[in-house]
Amino acid sequence: MTKSGKINYIELPAADLEAAKAFYGNALGWKFEDYGPEYAAFNDGDFDGGFYKADMSSSAASGAALVVLYAEDLEGLQAKLEENGAKICREIFSFPGGRRFHFLDPNNNELAVWSDK
Numbered sequence: 001m002t003k004s005g006k007i008n009y010i011e012l013p014a015a016d017l018e019a020a021k022a023f024y025g026n027a028l029g030w031k032f033e034d035y036g037p038e039y040a041a042f043n044d045g046d047f048d049g050g051f052y053k054a055d056m057s058s059s060a061a062s063g064a065a066l067v068v069l070y071a072e073d074l075e076g077l078q079a080k081l082e083e084n085g086a087k088i089c090r091e092i093f094s095f096p097g098g099r100r101f102h103f104l105d106p107n108n109n110e111l112a113v114w115s116d117k
Contacts, residue, residue: 008048009048009049009050010047010049010050010067011049011050011051011052012049012050012051012052012058012067012107012109013051013052013053013054013055013056013057013058013107013109014040014051014052014053014054014107014109015053015054015055015056015057015107016106016107017034017037017038017039017040017051017053019106019107020040020051020105020106020107021040021042021051022084022106023084023085023086023105023106024042024044024105026084027080027081027083027084027086028044028069028081029044029045030042030043030044030045031043035050037053038052038053039051039052039053051107057104057107057108057109057110058109058110059108059109059110060102060110061110064110066102066110066111066112067109067111067112068100068111068112068113068114069111069112069113069114070113070114070115071113071114071115072115072117073115073117074092074099074100074101074113074114074115074117075092077113078092078101078103078113081103081113082103085105085106086103086104086105087103087104088101088102088103089102089103089104089110090102090112097116098114098115098116098117099114099115100112100113100114100115101113
């Protein structure tokens, strides 16, 4: 299977890189590698991306792409994210094929989590 044309990497803004690393590291187990004071790459175990220093955030309402994570236990992951400082901005709802919720990370980036269970 060719890798050409496949999503390979994603970058999100973060005014506070340390807060992003602590949140995603503690809540989801992501690993980080710093590339200077204004960039931190991450790996979630399967996928790579990065956070770049910027005083803006990513939200679907402003037209940004929505990053959607998967959870086998939707309520369990929601609780873990909230314990680590996530703000739920859209409560769990059903859609054809599953359920999901949206949250804001410490830098106000909006992400979603879905489950087919």
